[in-house]
Amino acid sequence: MKYAIIIPDxxxxxxxxxxxxxxxxxxxxxxxxxxxxxxxxxxxACHTPKVLPAGSEVGNMSLLGYDPLKNFTGRAPIEAAAQGxxxxxEDWAVRCNLVTVEDQTMRDFxxxxxxxxEATKLLATMQEYVTADTELxxxxxxxxxxxxxxxxxxxxVSKPAPFSMETRATPPHDLTDKSxxxxxxxxPGSDVLVxxxxxxxxxxKDHPVNVVRQGYGKxxxxxxxxxxxxxxxxxxxxxxxxGVHGAMxxxxxxxxxxxxxxxxxxxxxxxxxxxxxxxYAAKGRAAIEALNDVDLICVHIEAPDEASHEGDVQGKIxxxxxxxxxxxxxxxxxxxxxxxxxxxxxxxxPTFVRTKTHTHGNVPVAMAGTxxxxxxxxxxxxxxxxxxxxxxxxxxRTMEWFIKKNx
Numbered sequence: 001m002k003y004a005i006i007i008p009d010x011x012x013x014x015x016x017x018x019x020x021x022x023x024x025x026x027x028x029x030x031x032x033x034x035x036x037x038x039x040x041x042x043x044x045a046c047h048t049p050k051v052l053p054a055g056s057e058v059g060n061m062s063l064l065g066y067d068p069l070k071n072f073t074g075r076a077p078i079e080a081a082a083q084g085x086x087x088x089x090e091d092w093a094v095r096c097n098l099v100t101v102e103d104q105t106m107r108d109f110x111x112x113x114x115x116x117x118e119a120t121k122l123l124a125t126m127q128e129y130v131t132a133d134t135e136l137x138x139x140x141x142x143x144x145x146x147x148x149x150x151x152x153x154x155x156x157v158s159k160p161a162p163f164s165m166e167t168r169a170t171p172p173h174d175l176t177d178k179s180x181x182x183x184x185x186x187x188p189g190s191d192v193l194v195x196x197x198x199x200x201x202x203x204x205k206d207h208p209v210n211v212v213r214q215g216y217g218k219x220x221x222x223x224x225x226x227x228x229x230x231x232x233x234x235x236x237x238x239x240x241x242x243g244v245h246g247a248m249x250x251x252x253x254x255x256x257x258x259x260x261x262x263x264x265x266x267x268x269x270x271x272x273x274x275x276x277x278x279x280y281a282a283k284g285r286a287a288i289e290a291l292n293d294v295d296l297i298c299v300h301i302e303a304p305d306e307a308s309h310e311g312d313v314q315g316k317i318x319x320x321x322x323x324x325x326x327x328x329x330x331x332x333x334x335x336x337x338x339x340x341x342x343x344x345x346x347x348x349x350p351t352f353v354r355t356k357t358h359t360h361g362n363v364p365v366a367m368a369g370t371x372x373x374x375x376x377x378x379x380x381x382x383x384x385x386x387x388x389x390x391x392x393x394x395x396x397r398t399m400e401w402f403i404k405k406n407x
Contacts, residue, residue: 001340001370003244003296003403004287004331007063007255008323009056010305010351012363012382016313024304024313024353025364026381028320032329033345033366033380040368041375044385047363047395048349054360055171056254056305057228059348064258064298065242065399066235073165074230075254076151082256083143083151087232090156092163094193095228097172098122098148098221104181109172109309110148112219113275118209120144122221125203126196135159145253146274152196152226162189169193169227173309176356185226193226200224237263242403247290249283250274250300265294276303276319280326287327288334299327305358308351316353335369342369344402345380362386363395367402 011025019027047062048054049069057075058068076093087093098119100108111119123142130140138158143151154161169185185193200223204210210220235258239245248259249267251274259266269286271279283299290297301323307315328345335341347363364385368374377384392398 001295001342002291002335002338003246003341004291004335004343005063005296005298005402006323006328006331006343006345007060007298007300008304008320008345008347009252009300009302010308010349010358011316011320011347012350012361013308013316014350014352014354014382016353018313023382024316025320026379026383028317028324030320030324030328030380032324032332034378036328036332036343036345036368037366037380037384038378039374040366040372041390042377042380042384042388043365043367043390043392043398044362044388045346045365045392045395045398046361048358048360050360053171054349054358056252056348056358059363059395060255060258060300062396063346063348063398064238064262065396066262067394067396071233071235073233075228077230077232078257078261079145079149079228079253080143080151080153080232080257081260082253083145084260085143085151085153087153088155088157089231090160092154092156092161092229092231094152094154094226096123096142096150096152097225097227098150099172099223099225100219101180101222104179106172106175106178106180108219109176109225111221112213114148114213114221116144116146118213119147119150119221121209122204122207123150125207126200126224129199129203146251148221149253152224162192163229164188165230167229169229171227171358172225174357176309193229197223197226233261235261239263242399244295244403246296246298247294248298248300249286249290250302251278252300252302255300259298264298265290274302275306276315278303280322284327284330287331291334291338297331299331301327304347305351308353309356311353311356313353340370342367342372342402344398346398362391365392365398372405
């Protein structure tokens with residue numbers, strides 16, 4: 001049996017007045033996704049328990065079959081795993097966005113999609129500041145990632161971190177076009193995080209990187225935004241849990257980290273950007289090729305989520321259509337040509353275009369292939385999923401059904 005999982009990140013949404021009451025998934029032209037439902041089933045699953053953040057860190061952990069209520073320890077430690085950073089028992093990882101804040105409002109949580117080279121230079125300045133501080137120099141390390149997505153590591157051997165699981169910090173993508181006044185970190189150790197965030201404003205104000213960016217019309221990175229902190233999680237290997245060896249295709253460190261933690265191979269695709277300009281076709285081709293080496297290929301596409309954060313409903317529809325045309329359609333045909341197969345399509349969480357933020361709630365899940373008997377539905381979308389009798393209130397249980405149902 002060969003398996004494929006497609007994750008159109010944040011594709012689930014609410015009905016849009018501008019789309020005649022349809023959701024973006026329902027307004028999009030998705031013949032391949034619709035054919036998959038017609039040949040199989042549509043279900044609904046909740047991957048984001050209300051007591052946890054409604055984000056990709058929780059949603060994708062659940063989607064891959066791991067109970068987030070038992071296994072989630074924070075977003076940043078997952079991304080640390082993606083970079084090969086080992087966290088000791090006393091270490092903490094903190095997500096470090098570069099953002100643009102104007103008049104106490106989150107103008108852009110990506111700092112206008114700042115370049116990786118630019119981000120690296122700004123973080124070097126933060127590291128110089130920390131290194132000059134006798135108290136912090138041995139424990140704090142800023143680690144560049146990709147573009148605005150970076151990390152801060154607290155090595156707690158010489159000085160225990162002041163944080164706890166009660167420390168709270170708001171994801172900057174949940175604050176787009178909103179006031180940040182009431183959303184600074186809070187709880188144990190939050191004074192350290194807030195102090196660093198405030199210091200970055202001073203350090204970045206006239207930084208050469210920002211001077212150049214503003215010179216050619218780009219937004220400046222006004223400061224770092226620290227959030228998503230936690231300690232290293234411990235996840236059972238996927239092959240031990242399900243008897244299936246997997247691989248991940250993604251442009252996002254969060255998914256790379258999850259793949260590392262569950263023992264999956266990571267496949268890097270040239271042209272995969274983690275944005276709406278990603279090379280969808282290259283991802284589709286890489287997924288087909290990967291079937292030669294693994295039992296299960298998972299393709300994560302960030303584009304629908306990015307369009308949602310920008311409030312771009314047409315951009316979201318276009319991203320969904322590109323996934324259907326360049327990933328789902330060719331991959332289904334490749335699977336069928338190999339014999340026994342199954343495919344699942346599922347977002348990790350809803351991201352509303354209206355609010356530009358992630359939200360708790362159900363997502364539509366399409367599953368088809370060998371041994372899966374068709375239900376009465378013939379198209380993929382949020383409304384049909386809501387009508388389905390197949391529901392996974394504990395979303396992490398969906399994976400076991402997908403892998404083992406009637407096998």
